[in-house]
Amino acid sequence: MSAAATGGPGEAVEGPECTESPAGPADLAQPVAAAVPEHHAPALPEPTQVPVLNIANMLTVSRLLLVPVFLAALFTEDGADTFWRLVAWAIFAVASVTDHIDGRLARKHGLITDFGKIADPIADKALTGSALVGLSLLGDLPWWVTLVIAVREIGVTLLRFWVIRHGVIPASRGGKAKTLAQVLAIGLFLLPLPALFVPFNWTVMGIAVALTVVTGVDYVIRAIRLRARGKRALVT
Numbered sequence: 001m002s003a004a005a006t007g008g009p010g011e012a013v014e015g016p017e018c019t020e021s022p023a024g025p026a027d028l029a030q031p032v033a034a035a036v037p038e039h040h041a042p043a044l045p046e047p048t049q050v051p052v053l054n055i056a057n058m059l060t061v062s063r064l065l066l067v068p069v070f071l072a073a074l075f076t077e078d079g080a081d082t083f084w085r086l087v088a089w090a091i092f093a094v095a096s097v098t099d100h101i102d103g104r105l106a107r108k109h110g111l112i113t114d115f116g117k118i119a120d121p122i123a124d125k126a127l128t129g130s131a132l133v134g135l136s137l138l139g140d141l142p143w144w145v146t147l148v149i150a151v152r153e154i155g156v157t158l159l160r161f162w163v164i165r166h167g168v169i170p171a172s173r174g175g176k177a178k179t180l181a182q183v184l185a186i187g188l189f190l191l192p193l194p195a196l197f198v199p200f201n202w203t204v205m206g207i208a209v210a211l212t213v214v215t216g217v218d219y220v221i222r223a224i225r226l227r228a229r230g231k232r233a234l235v236t
């Protein structure tokens, strides 16, 4: 669950707000480099290729694969059985923890890839999205909460693809805090807790919704800036 606090395999280490994609403006530098006579060219470090099939990305994919297993447990006995509710919570918790582990592994072993930058937030969204829709279908969470979060999460994913020609927007600190808040709030709603907890559950969910909206607006601004920079680079 601290997943979100550390980010996934796609996260640049406290990185810039975006990184250039292989097809992006970095390519424009190539003719300039080619113009330098070979014997005057500074020695460049060997380019290192991070394999896409690495342990961090495999954990990200396994998080995706846990989604249907989680849903099956949640909907057993129409979500009314305490045991199956706890099983669903446990699967959700394990899947969320893989977000923490893949981020640590990616940074520790230099396994950061563009695939991870895109797949990690998508895996998070698939997990939290399925939990929110599941809770709303069961009548345990109002649909407006699920809709507000879904619109933001789908919107940010589309935004990432919209600017991908110019660069990858990795998860920001705010985005990671948002995911942590969502995971905590969803975890509370999944647990079969007594009514006494309702105000607390809603406080945590309120924080999650607020962070979801604020960070969504922040990503829109980042995407617009990145696209404008990319377009300028293509013109010059």
Ligand SMILES: O=P(O)(O)OC[C@H](O)CO
Pocket (backbone or CB within 6 Å): 003, 004, 007, 008, 099, 120, 121, 124, 125, 156, 170, 171, 172, 174, 175, 176, 178, 179, 215
């Ligand atoms: O808000 P996003 O889309 O950057 O997602 C953040 C990630 O879920 C953090 O792991």
